[in-house]
Amino acid sequence: MQFMINGNRYEAEPDIRTTVLDLLREHLGLTGSKKGCDHGQCGACTVLINGRRVNSCLTLAVMHQDDQITTIEGLGSPEQLHPVQAAFLHHDGYQCGYCTPGQIVSAVGMLDEAAKGWASHVSTDLAEAGLSNSEISERMSGNLCRCAAYPNIIDAIREVAGLGTEVDDVADHMRAQSQKVDS
Amino acid sequence: MKLFEYVRAASPEGAAQAAAVDGAKFIAGGTNLLVLMKLQIEAPEKLVDITRLDLNQIDKREDGGLTIGALVPNSDLAADPSVVESYPVLSRALLAGASGQLRNKATTGGNLLQRTRCYYFYDTAAACNKREPGSGCSAIDGFNRILAVLGTSPHCIATHPSDMAVALRALDAVIVTLRTDGDRRRIPIGEFYRLPGDTPQIETALETGELITAIELPAPPAGRHLYRKVRDRASYAFALVSVAGVVSVEDGRMASAALAFGGLAHMPWRDPAVENALIGERPSDAVFAAAADALLRDAKGFGSNDFKIPLARRTLIASLRELTGEA
Numbered sequence: 001m002q003f004m005i006n007g008n009r010y011e012a013e014p015d016i017r018t019t020v021l022d023l024l025r026e027h028l029g030l031t032g033s034k035k036g037c038d039h040g041q042c043g044a045c046t047v048l049i050n051g052r053r054v055n056s057c058l059t060l061a062v063m064h065q066d067d068q069i070t071t072i073e074g075l076g077s078p079e080q081l082h083p084v085q086a087a088f089l090h091h092d093g094y095q096c097g098y099c100t101p102g103q104i105v106s107a108v109g110m111l112d113e114a115a116k117g118w119a120s121h122v123s124t125d126l127a128e129a130g131l132s133n134s135e136i137s138e139r140m141s142g143n144l145c146r147c148a149a150y151p152n153i154i155d156a157i158r159e160v161a162g163l164g165t166e167v168d169d170v171a172d173h174m175r176a177q178s179q180k181v182d183s
Numbered sequence: 184m185k186l187f188e189y190v191r192a193a194s195p196e197g198a199a200q201a202a203a204v205d206g207a208k209f210i211a212g213g214t215n216l217l218v219l220m221k222l223q224i225e226a227p228e229k230l231v232d233i234t235r236l237d238l239n240q241i242d243k244r245e246d247g248g249l250t251i252g253a254l255v256p257n258s259d260l261a262a263d264p265s266v267v268e269s270y271p272v273l274s275r276a277l278l279a280g281a282s283g284q285l286r287n288k289a290t291t292g293g294n295l296l297q298r299t300r301c302y303y304f305y306d307t308a309a310a311c312n313k314r315e316p317g318s319g320c321s322a323i324d325g326f327n328r329i330l331a332v333l334g335t336s337p338h339c340i341a342t343h344p345s346d347m348a349v350a351l352r353a354l355d356a357v358i359v360t361l362r363t364d365g366d367r368r369r370i371p372i373g374e375f376y377r378l379p380g381d382t383p384q385i386e387t388a389l390e391t392g393e394l395i396t397a398i399e400l401p402a403p404p405a406g407r408h409l410y411r412k413v414r415d416r417a418s419y420a421f422a423l424v425s426v427a428g429v430v431s432v433e434d435g436r437m438a439s440a441a442l443a444f445g446g447l448a449h450m451p452w453r454d455p456a457v458e459n460a461l462i463g464e465r466p467s468d469a470v471f472a473a474a475a476d477a478l479l480r481d482a483k484g485f486g487s488n489d490f491k492i493p494l495a496r497r498t499l500i501a502s503l504r505e506l507t508g509e510a
Contacts, residue, residue, distance in 0.1 A: 017186065055285065058213060059288065060230075063210070109283070109284075121279050126267045140283075141283075141418035141419040142284045142419060
């Protein structure tokens with residue numbers, strides 16, 4: 001079987017039951033994508049397939065021989081980090097780091113979805129969705145962080161999305177409410 | 184995971200023929216099937232990969248409705264401008280389900296065919312008539328807070344987990360299939376799913392090898408759309424109770440109402456008695472309570488899911504207030 005991963009062609013003959021995640025980790029030495037739950041619940045295995053974020057543990061390698069797969073190794077390099085990688089470093093968006101590759105790849109896919117105008121469950125208007133802390137939390141809910149580094153992950157994503165890091169949705173909302181009561 | 188034969192289908196007809204044997208399964212998104220295969224709850228002898236078929240278009244029909252290809256990913260369906268504009272209940276239901284990664288992979292046809300999330304279905308050490316017919320049901324006297332209160336049987340109290348299917352039930356969707364003999368069928372969603380009865384392992388009207396090729400939506404219904412989902416956490420959880428509703432109000436009275444429910448039964452639930460209690464009436468809490476009475480007249484809890492009955496009542500009433508309230 002032939003695979004296109006991070007722009008490189010790979011050949012491997014894995015067992016037909018092999019998932020994309022096991023192909024990457026066990027056959028090709030690309031161990032950046034992590035195995036957390038192996039059931040699509042934690043998001044640690046997130047990769048981009050043809051530019052879209054998916055759980056690599058829940059799809060078979062044999063089904064993706066003609067597809068472009070991008071893993072954390074393909075996003076940036078130590079010398080030239082992807083902006084999301086740099087923002088996670090800057091904001092300390094992790095503790096143990098195990099979920100981090102999945103968080104970063106998922107954030108890259110999520111920002112692309114938001115740029116396309118895709119709404120989320122928390123969007124008030126399906127046709128005009130924007131990003132906010134609650135939008136980021138909802139859109140990233142498929143990535144769990146056992147260390148609960150969520151506030152810093154949100155800050156990192158806010159920076160890449162151009163939202164700044166000082167403004168806090170919740171604090172803003174509470175200020176607006178108290179002003180309503182005041183007036 | 185048990186070993187299987189893998190076949191990539193080149194045409195819908197070829198796919199149906201390849202799957203015309205017992206033990207064969209179609210695979211598309213695979214987000215539910217692979218979990219079940221890893222746990223050996225499903226052990227297909229043959230997987231027919233349909234992902235390369237040309238079934239990923241959303242087309243407007245002359246009658247004003249939509250035809251949605253079976254392979255359209257959940258993400259794309261939720262974001263489709265025609266769906267956002269004319270069937271917002273469907274977008275809302277899709278966005279209320281799963282995670283971004285799963286919605287990117289899961290397909291429209293596959294979403295319809297999700298298996299239950301009953302704990303005992305997943306626990307191969309437990310009795311489950313759906314997983315192993317005749318073995319019994321550990322859920323009826325077990326931890327059943329997520330399970331059904333309507334349409335249950337002494338053999339199974341599982342719920343159907345899909346949000347999308349609940350919206351499709353309210354929208355009177357039709358499931359278009361291709362049979363192994365090449366014939367096409369159009370199955371109204373109200374006839375697609377089955378109650379558990381004494382064969383809970385048989386969940387739909389599909390025959391061996393029958394391939395879902397598309398979902399048809401009738402012309403958009405008039406009125407306000409809503410999908411309200413109540414769950415144990417704010418995101419990425421299955422429904423305890425959900426309501427898909429489309430209600431129109433004319434001259435102060437409800438002119439039409441379509442209401443379907445998730446989390447309550449073995450299939451997306453719809454009961455004409457609920458809608459009959461509303462149509463022609465002026466919106467009021469008394470009328471909404473009568474609709475809830477109609478919905479829940481035969482509801483039966485099994486202990487830890489008793490709370491679903493008052494929860495369904497309150498969720499329906501809150502949904503109807505929103506559907507008929509001042510904009």
